[in-house]
C-alpha cells in the first residue's frame with residue numbers, strides 16, 4: 001500500500017476508536033528476545049541466566065494477531081534486537097516479514113553496541129542516556145564510544161535517539177538534547193522518564209524534579225531543537241492528570257504474554273509512568289494539532 005493509502009487508515013482508525021468507542025491498537029511493541037549484551041542500571045528486561053529468543057514462526061503468529069487487532073506499526077524490542085537469531089535469520093528478516101504481512105513500518109530500538117549497517121528497518125531508535133560519562137553511568141564503560149562508532153558507520157537515514165531520564169542522568173538532559181541537535185547522524189530525540197518497574201523503583205525521579213525537567217525540555221522545544229515529543233504530550237506528562245489511552249499500543253512480551261497495553265496498568269504504576277507515549281496517545285485522541293503533526297512527521301519520514 002502506498003503512503004497515501006496508509007495515511008488514509010489513520011482517520012478511519014481514529015473514527016472507530018474515538019467516535020465508536022472501540023479499543024483498537026494502532027501500533028505494537030513485540031519483544032523478540034530478552035538476550036542482551038548490556039546490564040543497564042535502570043533496566044528490568046534483560047535475562048542473562050536463561051535468555052529466550054522467540055522463533056520466526058512464533059513472531060509471525062504474533063504479528064498476525066497484532067494486525068488482526070488493527071495495528072499497522074511495529075516496534076521490535078528486546079533485550080537487544082540486533083542479537084536476535086533464528087538459524088541464519090536476523091531482525092532484518094523480521095522487518096521484511098512484517099512489511100510483507102501488511103505493517104506500514106517497522107522500527108527497532110537498539111543500544112548500538114553492535115554494528116547495524118545494512119539494517120532494513122524503517123527507523124531506528126538508539127538509546128542515548130547522556131553524553132560520554134553520563135551515558136556510561138547507566139550503560140557501562142565503553143558503551144558511549146561504541147555507540148558513536150556504530151551510528152557513524154550505520155548509514156541509516158532515519159536514526160533518532162531515545163533518552164530515559166532517571167536519577168543518574170537527570171543533570172545531563174540539556175547536554176544530550178544539544179548533542180543530538182549537533183549530530184550529523186541523529187534526526188531527533190525522544191525523551192522519556194524512568195518507569196518504576198519492580199526492582200528499579202530507586203531510579204525514578206520525584207515528581208517535582210520531573211516537572212522541572214519537562215519545563216526545560218519545553219524550553220528547548222520552543223527554541224526549535226529537534227525533539228520528537230509534542231508540546232501537548234509533554235504538558236500532559238507534566239500535569240499528570242490526563243485520561244490515559246495506552247491501549248493505542250499493544251504489547252507482546254518475551255514470554256509470549258499478549259497484553260492490550262503496557263504492563264504498567266496491571267502493576268498499578270500508571271501514575272508514576274515515565275513513558276511519554278502515554279501523553280502523546282492521550283493528545284492524539286483529543287486531536288491536538290501539534291501532536292498529530294509530530295506523529296505524521298514521524299510516520300511520513302518512515
Ligand SMILES: C[S@@+](CC[C@H](N)C(=O)[O-])C[C@H]1O[C@@H](n2cnc3c(N)ncnc32)[C@H](O)[C@@H]1O
Pocket residue numbers: 036042043044045077078079080081109110111126127128162163164192193194195196197200274275
Ligand atoms: C528495554 S530497551 C530494549 C532495546 C535495547 N536493548 C536498548 O537498550 O535500546 C528499550 C528502551 O527502554 C528503555 N528503558 C528500559 N527500562 C526502562 C524504564 N524502567 N523506564 C523507562 N525506560 C526504560 C531503555 O533505555 C531503552 O531505550
Ligand code: SF4
Pocket residue numbers: 036037038039040043044045046078079080111
Ligand atoms: S541494552 Fe536495553 S535491554 Fe539491554 S540492559 Fe540496557 S536497556 Fe535493557
